Amino acid sequence: MNDETLTRANPDVLHGFCARAFQAVGVPAADAALTADVILAASLRGVDSHGIIWLPRYIERIQWGMIRPDAHTRLVHESPTTALMDAGGGLGQPAGYRAMQEAIRKARQYGTGWVTVRNSNHYGIAGYYAMLALKHDMIGLSMTNADPSVLPTFGLARMLGTNPIAVAAPAGRERPFVLDMATSVVAVGKINLARRAGRPIPSGWATDESGAPSTDPDQVMEGRTQKRPGGVLPLGGIGEQLGGHKGYGLGLLVEILTGILSGSATADQTYPTRPDGTPLPADLGHFFGAIRLDGFGPVQDFKAAMDDLIGRLRNTPRIAGAERIYIAGEKEFEETERRATAGIPLSGALASELRALAEELGVTVDL
Amino acid sequence: MNDETLTRANPDVLHGFCARAFQAVGVPAADAALTADVILAASLRGVDSHGIIWLPRYIERIQWGMIRPDAHTRLVHESPTTALMDAGGGLGQPAGYRAMQEAIRKARQYGTGWVTVRNSNHYGIAGYYAMLALKHDMIGLSMTNADPSVLPTFGLARMLGTNPIAVAAPAGRERPFVLDMATSVVAVGKINLARRAGRPIPSGWATDESGAPSTDPDQVMEGRTQKRPGGVLPLGGIGEQLGGHKGYGLGLLVEILTGILSGSATADQTYPTRPDGTPLPADLGHFFGAIRLDGFGPVQDFKAAMDDLIGRLRNTPRIAGAERIYIAGEKEFEETERRATAGIPLSGALASELRALAEELGVTVDL
Numbered sequence: 001m002n003d004e005t006l007t008r009a010n011p012d013v014l015h016g017f018c019a020r021a022f023q024a025v026g027v028p029a030a031d032a033a034l035t036a037d038v039i040l041a042a043s044l045r046g047v048d049s050h051g052i053i054w055l056p057r058y059i060e061r062i063q064w065g066m067i068r069p070d071a072h073t074r075l076v077h078e079s080p081t082t083a084l085m086d087a088g089g090g091l092g093q094p095a096g097y098r099a100m101q102e103a104i105r106k107a108r109q110y111g112t113g114w115v116t117v118r119n120s121n122h123y124g125i126a127g128y129y130a131m132l133a134l135k136h137d138m139i140g141l142s143m144t145n146a147d148p149s150v151l152p153t154f155g156l157a158r159m160l161g162t163n164p165i166a167v168a169a170p171a172g173r174e175r176p177f178v179l180d181m182a183t184s185v186v187a188v189g190k191i192n193l194a195r196r197a198g199r200p201i202p203s204g205w206a207t208d209e210s211g212a213p214s215t216d217p218d219q220v221m222e223g224r225t226q227k228r229p230g231g232v233l234p235l236g237g238i239g240e241q242l243g244g245h246k247g248y249g250l251g252l253l254v255e256i257l258t259g260i261l262s263g264s265a266t267a268d269q270t271y272p273t274r275p276d277g278t279p280l281p282a283d284l285g286h287f288f289g290a291i292r293l294d295g296f297g298p299v300q301d302f303k304a305a306m307d308d309l310i311g312r313l314r315n316t317p318r319i320a321g322a323e324r325i326y327i328a329g330e331k332e333f334e335e336t337e338r339r340a341t342a343g344i345p346l347s348g349a350l351a352s353e354l355r356a357l358a359e360e361l362g363v364t365v366d367l
Numbered sequence: 368m369n370d371e372t373l374t375r376a377n378p379d380v381l382h383g384f385c386a387r388a389f390q391a392v393g394v395p396a397a398d399a400a401l402t403a404d405v406i407l408a409a410s411l412r413g414v415d416s417h418g419i420i421w422l423p424r425y426i427e428r429i430q431w432g433m434i435r436p437d438a439h440t441r442l443v444h445e446s447p448t449t450a451l452m453d454a455g456g457g458l459g460q461p462a463g464y465r466a467m468q469e470a471i472r473k474a475r476q477y478g479t480g481w482v483t484v485r486n487s488n489h490y491g492i493a494g495y496y497a498m499l500a501l502k503h504d505m506i507g508l509s510m511t512n513a514d515p516s517v518l519p520t521f522g523l524a525r526m527l528g529t530n531p532i533a534v535a536a537p538a539g540r541e542r543p544f545v546l547d548m549a550t551s552v553v554a555v556g557k558i559n560l561a562r563r564a565g566r567p568i569p570s571g572w573a574t575d576e577s578g579a580p581s582t583d584p585d586q587v588m589e590g591r592t593q594k595r596p597g598g599v600l601p602l603g604g605i606g607e608q609l610g611g612h613k614g615y616g617l618g619l620l621v622e623i624l625t626g627i628l629s630g631s632a633t634a635d636q637t638y639p640t641r642p643d644g645t646p647l648p649a650d651l652g653h654f655f656g657a658i659r660l661d662g663f664g665p666v667q668d669f670k671a672a673m674d675d676l677i678g679r680l681r682n683t684p685r686i687a688g689a690e691r692i693y694i695a696g697e698k699e700f701e702e703t704e705r706r707a708t709a710g711i712p713l714s715g716a717l718a719s720e721l722r723a724l725a726e727e728l729g730v731t732v733d734l
Contacts (some may be wrong), residue, residue: 076664079478079659080447080448081447081477081662082658082662083663110448111481114478114662139624152683152692153692153693154686154689155680156686167620169620169623179616179619181613181616185603202608204608204609210687211687235603236602236610237609241569242604243602243614246549249695252544253534256506259676260669260673260676261669263668266672292449295449295481296449296629296630297451297628297630302628305630306627312526313522317523317596320577320578322521324521325519325520325522328616328620
């Protein structure tokens with residue numbers, strides 16, 4: 001984003017706007033508030049690719065009939081520590097929240113809880129759900145599949161989603177460990193950001209139609225829209241030499257735990273349309289887990305050992321020019337603190353889009 | 368390995384030899400057989416870095432008093448679906464086997480089971496334990512930490528192990544999905560193989576003392592022995608541009624679930640020695656999981672969907688020159704079939720070392 005055109009929006013103002021916008025298109029108040037929570041968590045954490053920028057898209061998808069605003073998430077099948085839930089083609093966020101709460105409930109009773117969700121839509125940042133476990137002194141886990149963007153090793157067709165894995169683990173006086181990573185080299189949103197900024201992308205993020213590295217974000221994003229060969233690379237990059245088969249394996253693992261275990265689509269069959277081209281619910285799958293720390297030993301011992309390891313990592317020698325050794329999630333916690341007071345940066349174009357959306361829906365927003 | 372100097376050894380012969388060798392240094396028969404199973408599984412699957420090459424090292428460590436041959440794995444703490452076990456400084460393989468069986472037992476009763484192990488030693492290939500779940504129609508998971516080899520992003524000190532993650536998931540008519548991957552770009556064993564072959568390593572596997580890429584396997588392995596700065600890179604490589612922070616995050620996740628959750632050491636504090644330099648047990652930690660497929664829905668639906676996805680991946684368009692799209696574990700299953708009949712290749716040096724070991728221990732081996 002260009003600082004000259006930035007608006008800084010108050011997070012509470014944006015939260016209220018999101019909630020009212022969802023209610024205006026038929027989402028019940030509780031679900032609207034939950035969805036606003038997840039969107040604002042992304043915007044506060046600096047994950048702008050999953051933040052307020054998505055509001056117009058979600059609203060549009062509800063208006064198209066692709067996301068059902070009044071869907072109920074229901075329990076389909078369960079064992080003491082496992083469950084399958086059906087999101088009913090509704091918003092992924094309330095479905096994800098309820099599934100994670102169910103995992104936490106089971107963990108409270110039996111030590112761990114594991115819940116898959118089928119028939120869902122885009123659920124925002126994976127890390128939000130994993131972090132819900134933290135205050136219960138549990139490790140939280142969240143995964144989702146997504147639209148097909150990523151190539152299998154040696155392949156030319158986008159068969160996998162960027163398929164994030166998020167795991168949150170408590171610490172004591174230190175901040176929690178929060179890993180929230182696409183299993184691709186990079187999230188699609190970062191390629192989009194480069195495209196909008198007119199910058200080339202680094203070699204190793206994506207390929208052209210022949211499978212050779214591409215540094216042209218236009219080519220990559222247009223190829224995706226036009227369903228041409230090529231796409232985003234799995235973590236580890238092209239081929240096997242630098243471990244691309246590992247990123248591909250991790251991406252496929254996420255498809256198995258989200259799409260297959262839940263009975264949803266896998267990435268290559270998500271986002272179906274009717275014969276006339278009208279979009280149907282995306283049929284995404286999610287996977288959530290909660291693990292009680294005291295199922296293995298004293299909670300305080302775990303937290304003290306986390307603090308110790310984080311301290312040792314932070315004080316480890318660095319390469320020349322590097323200011324810090326980071327722990328997963330640390331940058332996002334610091335950004336959350338900054339944005340909570342300074343506000344959430346919106347480009348001029350996004351601020352205009354949000355004002356237009358407010359007007360269209362007949363709700364207020366003060367940007 | 369150089370084909371001209373290869374011996375091909377019968378897997379059963381090697382298995383019997385391993386079991387007798389362990390018994391000769393005081394390992395009870397059942398534990399000796401289990402450890403032989405894990406070693407031979409690696410050798411059959413083509414993972415030579417974790418196979419029979421380790422037998423002399425394990426024996427030596429037992430002789431040093433670093434691995435306790437007659438240790439008992441005991442249950443320390445549990446909830447319905449979780450447990451902490453203590454390996455008593457014994458071989459990692461029988462500890463890992465018993466912990467995975469405990470996870471499976473808990474999963475049978477409650478849907479899932481999760482077991483950490485503390486105070487353990489090197490346990491061989493992670494995938495062996497994950498695959499034990501397959502015949503129960505469960506997804507299996509196994510992780511371990513290891514001696515410090517891997518750099519955190521921007522760091523110069525080896526703070527993490529290569530920290531493998533293994534997950535096995537059943538299919539129907541297709542072979543199971545078996546992901547078994549170091550969270551580093553490459554396993555240390557591959558750098559050792561290049562060193563022995565006198566070949567440079569690819570840029571992006573490891574760094575020199577300044578943190579710059581090194582292609583010299585001697586430099587990397589000697590730096591490791593001499594505890595100089597630099598080391599193996601996390602999956603995703605140097606810095607953050609190609610996702611090195613993701614590999615670092617995954618490696619740290621494994622430390623948390625193995626070293627910290629179990630109350631063992633983390634990589635940087637494993638392999639302690641007495642003040643006089645005598646080695647103590649490595650104090651490694653492991654983590655195991657088992658997930659009943661029918662905790663989420665019909666087993667047959669899961670397997671049919673696995674078969675369908677594997678089929679679609681296999682038939683996906685490929686880059687020029689690529690013969691196949693692989694599924695995680697497929698190469699290893701094929702290698703197992705080949706080696707089960709053709710035998711396990713041993714270099715002349717390794718065959719001699721094994722014959723000398725047999726003589727030293729007074730056991731027979733027919734190589």
